[in-house]
Amino acid sequence: MIRLVVGLGLPVLLVVRLGAGGVVEALAGISGPVVAAALLLGALTTVAGAARWCVVARGVGLTLPLGEATADAYRATLLNSLLPAGVLGDVHRAVRHHRPGDGRGARAVVIERVAGQVVVVAVGAAVLFAQPAVVHAVVGPGLGFVAAGVVLLVAGVVGWLWTARRAARWRLGLATAMRDVREGLGRWRTAPAVVLLSLVALAGLLALFVVAARTAGVTAPLGQLLPLVTVALLAMSVPLTVGGWGPREAVAAVAFAAVGLAPGQGLATAVVYGVLALISCAPGALVLLADAARRPNARRMPAPAALPWRRCSPSSAMVRVRPTPAG
Numbered sequence: 001m002i003r004l005v006v007g008l009g010l011p012v013l014l015v016v017r018l019g020a021g022g023v024v025e026a027l028a029g030i031s032g033p034v035v036a037a038a039l040l041l042g043a044l045t046t047v048a049g050a051a052r053w054c055v056v057a058r059g060v061g062l063t064l065p066l067g068e069a070t071a072d073a074y075r076a077t078l079l080n081s082l083l084p085a086g087v088l089g090d091v092h093r094a095v096r097h098h099r100p101g102d103g104r105g106a107r108a109v110v111i112e113r114v115a116g117q118v119v120v121v122a123v124g125a126a127v128l129f130a131q132p133a134v135v136h137a138v139v140g141p142g143l144g145f146v147a148a149g150v151v152l153l154v155a156g157v158v159g160w161l162w163t164a165r166r167a168a169r170w171r172l173g174l175a176t177a178m179r180d181v182r183e184g185l186g187r188w189r190t191a192p193a194v195v196l197l198s199l200v201a202l203a204g205l206l207a208l209f210v211v212a213a214r215t216a217g218v219t220a221p222l223g224q225l226l227p228l229v230t231v232a233l234l235a236m237s238v239p240l241t242v243g244g245w246g247p248r249e250a251v252a253a254v255a256f257a258a259v260g261l262a263p264g265q266g267l268a269t270a271v272v273y274g275v276l277a278l279i280s281c282a283p284g285a286l287v288l289l290a291d292a293a294r295r296p297n298a299r300r301m302p303a304p305a306a307l308p309w310r311r312c313s314p315s316s317a318m319v320r321v322r323p324t325p326a327g
Helices: 002-018 021-028 032-059 066-082 088-096 104-130 132-138 140-163 165-184 191-215 222-235 247-258 263-280 283-294
Strands: none
Touching (some): 032 104, 104 222, 222 247, 222 263
């Protein structure tokens, strides 16, 4: 419920507060070349993420073809964009690749997803600390309290896992997961490739944000624009979005205002980015249609099952004869 209120309520509140004119004009600027650019950048980002998944899977001892990984990544991205939680597509991907008694397939999905988010957060944090005005406007003086709260939460979870008897199963699962993390990310043959592919995927997302800003009529220099769109992209990591909507629009409006740009331009940029991001993962619909075509037709009447009759030869038959009383 809170996710729906934040994810859907924030954009509506911003439109009411800042006006819908700029958003409507920005959406009207989405042309054929813009759609083509969104599809190309979406392909770049999706293939980079799929290749990163293949590297992690190979690191934990699995074989995953790039074509299959790309199709699954398109499906997952589309589901993430349409469903409220923003991660249900990746959950479907993990369930699809899980095998009974072998959790490496599901853990590879989690490791790949977390690795990509870590790179986004690291780059976003570096940009934030390089822009003090944006930090103060977006986070405010409560940054220290937030950081302290996160540290205390992590320390509490680690302490419980280390001391509680009931956490034995969790410790075992965590040890298994950390082993896969070392194999999937910590080896010299995997770590550089994962980081490089994550940076390529991030570059595709930032380029799409820049396309959205230019479509919305933002003429700020690229050096001023990139930090702003990076912060807006970082806001999508907050687990209170609906398909990425909500905090992204609010942070974009505040970040633009912090550097002297119109907050309405930040809102329009974020809204156009949301639409272009949905267009960029549209090939995932073809994957879903292919999945539906491969399923058996539910309306087709099933053929009658053969009854378990067995042939019986006369020699194998046994006849019981009831004896009749004498006399």
